[in-house]
Amino acid sequence: MLIRIVGTQLPGLSSRCGPGPAYTGIHVGIPRRAVPDELLDLQPGDADTVSWTLTCTVDGTDIRGPYIQGGPGARFIYLSWGTVDAAGAFSMFRRAKLMLADIPPAVRAAATTSGRLEATLGLTDPSGNPVCARVKPPLIQWAA
Numbered sequence: 001m002l003i004r005i006v007g008t009q010l011p012g013l014s015s016r017c018g019p020g021p022a023y024t025g026i027h028v029g030i031p032r033r034a035v036p037d038e039l040l041d042l043q044p045g046d047a048d049t050v051s052w053t054l055t056c057t058v059d060g061t062d063i064r065g066p067y068i069q070g071g072p073g074a075r076f077i078y079l080s081w082g083t084v085d086a087a088g089a090f091s092m093f094r095r096a097k098l099m100l101a102d103i104p105p106a107v108r109a110a111a112t113t114s115g116r117l118e119a120t121l122g123l124t125d126p127s128g129n130p131v132c133a134r135v136k137p138p139l140i141q142w143a144a
Contacts, residue, residue, distance in 0.1 A: 036080070
């Protein structure tokens with residue numbers, strides 16, 4: 001199955017997420033399971049939209065793949081936010097968790113049949129910062 005994640009409403013290239021100096025050079029990507037420094041398609045925080053396509057396997061109700069985190073029944077996809085310095089090094093400062101258990105059962109069944117699943121979500125929180133923590137419906141929409 002292919003999972004496509006589409007992010008809209010990005011926060012920009014700088015943000016102050018709490019006390020201290022603002023983060024600059026903000027980018028977002030999807031870390032590989034067990035290799036958090038290996039990011040899929042790192043995208044700038046000022047893009048109009050971003051998207052990633054993940055290849056995964058479905059075994060009954062379990063979805064697995066190189067970018068799927070967690071154990072059976074608790075699988076999820078991370079969106080890692082970080083800064084990129086002049087040398088191109090990424091330093092994570094925050095991440096969002098997209099729980100596969102939050103996919104409505106009818107959507108999951110249709111996606112298993114079609115081989116395609118899509119998640120759409122805004123990537124800026126109400127304070128104007130990169131979205132973080134568990135992103136739950138209705139802030140994320142899942143479709144087959």
